[in-house]
Amino acid sequence: MAMKFPSDEWVAAFHNAINESPEYKEGGKPWTFGVTALVVNAQPDLGINEAYGMWLDLHEGVCRESHHCTAEEAQTAPFCIFGDYARWKQVIHKELEPVKGMMQGKLKLKGNLQIIVRNVKAAQALVTCATRVPTQFLDEP
Amino acid sequence: MGGYVGKYLEVDLARGEITELPIAAEVQRKYLGGSGLAAYLFFQRGKWAADPLGPDNDLFILTGPISGTLIPGSSRFAVAARSPLTGIWGEGSAGGDFAPSLKRCGIDGIVVVGQSPKPVMLVLDEGKVELRDASELWGLDTYETTDRLRETMAGKKRPSVLSIGQAGENLVRFACIANNKHDFIGRTGMGAVMGSKRLKAVVCRGEGTVPIADPVSYKAICKSLVQMIGQAVPAQALKEMGTDSAMDLGMMIGDIPIANWSLGEDFELSNALSGPTMSETYLKRGLACYACPIACRREVEVPDGPYKTPVGPGPEYETCCSFGTMLNQKDLAGVIKSNEWCNRYGVDSITAGCTIAWAYDCFAKGLLTLEDTGGVELKFGEVDGAIAMLHKLAKREGIGDLLAEGSRGAAKKLGRGSEALTAEIKGLEIPMHDPRGSHGLALAYMTSYRGACHKAHLVEAIEHGLASYADVGLEENYEGLSSEGKAGMVRIGEDLGVPLNSLALCEFEMWCYQFDDLIRAIRAVTGWEDFSVEEYRKTGERLWLLKRCLNNLMGVTRADDRLPAKILTPLPDGAAAGLVPDEEMMLREYYEVRGLDEAGRPLSAVLEQAGLAEVGQVLHQRI
Ligand code: SF4
Numbered sequence: 001m002a003m004k005f006p007s008d009e010w011v012a013a014f015h016n017a018i019n020e021s022p023e024y025k026e027g028g029k030p031w032t033f034g035v036t037a038l039v040v041n042a043q044p045d046l047g048i049n050e051a052y053g054m055w056l057d058l059h060e061g062v063c064r065e066s067h068h069c070t071a072e073e074a075q076t077a078p079f080c081i082f083g084d085y086a087r088w089k090q091v092i093h094k095e096l097e098p099v100k101g102m103m104q105g106k107l108k109l110k111g112n113l114q115i116i117v118r119n120v121k122a123a124q125a126l127v128t129c130a131t132r133v134p135t136q137f138l139d140e141p
Numbered sequence: 142m143g144g145y146v147g148k149y150l151e152v153d154l155a156r157g158e159i160t161e162l163p164i165a166a167e168v169q170r171k172y173l174g175g176s177g178l179a180a181y182l183f184f185q186r187g188k189w190a191a192d193p194l195g196p197d198n199d200l201f202i203l204t205g206p207i208s209g210t211l212i213p214g215s216s217r218f219a220v221a222a223r224s225p226l227t228g229i230w231g232e233g234s235a236g237g238d239f240a241p242s243l244k245r246c247g248i249d250g251i252v253v254v255g256q257s258p259k260p261v262m263l264v265l266d267e268g269k270v271e272l273r274d275a276s277e278l279w280g281l282d283t284y285e286t287t288d289r290l291r292e293t294m295a296g297k298k299r300p301s302v303l304s305i306g307q308a309g310e311n312l313v314r315f316a317c318i319a320n321n322k323h324d325f326i327g328r329t330g331m332g333a334v335m336g337s338k339r340l341k342a343v344v345c346r347g348e349g350t351v352p353i354a355d356p357v358s359y360k361a362i363c364k365s366l367v368q369m370i371g372q373a374v375p376a377q378a379l380k381e382m383g384t385d386s387a388m389d390l391g392m393m394i395g396d397i398p399i400a401n402w403s404l405g406e407d408f409e410l411s412n413a414l415s416g417p418t419m420s421e422t423y424l425k426r427g428l429a430c431y432a433c434p435i436a437c438r439r440e441v442e443v444p445d446g447p448y449k450t451p452v453g454p455g456p457e458y459e460t461c462c463s464f465g466t467m468l469n470q471k472d473l474a475g476v477i478k479s480n481e482w483c484n485r486y487g488v489d490s491i492t493a494g495c496t497i498a499w500a501y502d503c504f505a506k507g508l509l510t511l512e513d514t515g516g517v518e519l520k521f522g523e524v525d526g527a528i529a530m531l532h533k534l535a536k537r538e539g540i541g542d543l544l545a546e547g548s549r550g551a552a553k554k555l556g557r558g559s560e561a562l563t564a565e566i567k568g569l570e571i572p573m574h575d576p577r578g579s580h581g582l583a584l585a586y587m588t589s590y591r592g593a594c595h596k597a598h599l600v601e602a603i604e605h606g607l608a609s610y611a612d613v614g615l616e617e618n619y620e621g622l623s624s625e626g627k628a629g630m631v632r633i634g635e636d637l638g639v640p641l642n643s644l645a646l647c648e649f650e651m652w653c654y655q656f657d658d659l660i661r662a663i664r665a666v667t668g669w670e671d672f673s674v675e676e677y678r679k680t681g682e683r684l685w686l687l688k689r690c691l692n693n694l695m696g697v698t699r700a701d702d703r704l705p706a707k708i709l710t711p712l713p714d715g716a717a718a719g720l721v722p723d724e725e726m727m728l729r730e731y732y733e734v735r736g737l738d739e740a741g742r743p744l745s746a747v748l749e750q751a752g753l754a755e756v757g758q759v760l761h762q763r764i
Binding site for chain 1: 372373374375377378381382386387389390392393394408412415416417418420605606607608609618
């Protein structure tokens, strides 16, 4: 069954997809830099009344813990990436590579850019995991 | 009106005469300045049949309307001539502080004609212009020349120095011109043209200012551009990690050439040679060109070891590839040392590295032997052989005499099937972005007016998604691994990118704001109140067409708009594995959108529409 994006179920399914992924196990191995929080900016016309945060405790190719969080909590993570709904949808569809998205200002990063650019493989593997989550987009019937 | 001083100097080295010549207002607006103005003057002088290293090949050193202002990234200037490397239109541009210094001397540019019987330098100092003997500088490298001239001209203001090293003196076909020690007119061998004229250096120091048409708007626009740049992630990446910031990203999208274009992916390699690694290891500080808030230039030091290098200019992305990934070697200190020698001798580090990588490939395949190399082993994975080759080629010693011709010339001389191991278009080595991962870039390499070039257009930034310009009809995302629909994008990318080398503006700043913003800045400086993005694009088209016509006059036809066999061979691994650009389809579509005939010439009607009827008449009469 497809899960609404963003939702608590989607975050849980993403967590599982990460831990089941041989690509992330390999590509995410060098990631030892702490929690990455992803934030979908508020968009009331889609029913996202408040920014929706996803807290992902990633470490050496494994997602150790995940939960839905507020934008405020997300900003306490060492890495926090903000974006509009349409941008995240592009990321999940593999139409927008997240590091490029940051370069273009389509996604906003709070955190060390140097660590991000040298871990593009981990980012790529995370996107692959996201594509494996059966997703129901809010702007689609 | 502002921006221009409205005159340039013609320096006749054979006669020792210096003449001041005007630049008409309509010429300023039509050709902007820099390499665009150079192309116009080149056409007017009609010397396209000149031997590139002979007395008739005039050398154009020109600034643009915004050069030397406080618009971020406006430090640039262009040098142009017929290229001794490619035999066609040659040009390069650099930042640094030469452009503002020249403008402060009260001129927009210099055209050097003829050849001097002995080494000379041109000195512009506080209102005086003169040619001086430079025999004592002949034989010095660019760092030594810069230091020596700055010592002898010590005063309250430091002069800006353009110089050539031993490579330029020895007519190495890809010799470059240094501005002080950090900035280089790298590509197409302009340093060899300077060397052929026995012009060792141009030194300038002045106190004037650049005239600004609307100082109030100018001040506000400069401020807002600095703010926009301050908020842009590409600027942040360039500041923190230099031009080499995204090497891992490049590896992911199939952008990085490995082992002379033979392999497609090696993250260990990119990790070892990337900007973040340089920042953590050898970086001393970032440096900026005049009036640039980004400061992408690196100052580095290798404190000890076999590649010990004193504090000085560090390698950019291109050199990290040409002396790193292209040799399949991971030693960043070795790249830094190679870079230092390229700078000192004054050679283009892209062509030098690529020609040496070609020699490595020849050696691996038994086409070159220890006997040919003077006992030096050229082994992928090691940089020592490359450094040894740099010493030889700068002095044209032994095999260096062959390598000093560039890869096309060297392969032609060597034969033995070595031509298949080169990767050049129209004689210019492909820069360090593999076009098998970016098909639009492949087309832009094919159609660029100076041979395979990534700086005569914005296609690389657009296709890689480093910049997006929705306001000029470009899509947000382009799939690099597809050849579909690229012709239109390339044409727009060219029309937008070409004028940057005429204004002259650093491309990196253009990654941080939109064209509307640039146009406001140009208006404020020049006073062209009705200058628009549309006129800017049309000017880009005009300049592209003009340079194409010059190339046609120098022998370029459709047959030259081709990818080399190396690039038409699929890679075994990486993002671009198994794929090559569809050159035929892209070229066909491009010829259509650009208005070129079967012979590769712009159609008369297209030239007329672009305001180049006179050029069209000459072209179509002669060819
Ligand atoms: S971004 Fe780099 S190359 Fe461009 S003007 Fe600034 S320092 Fe110079």
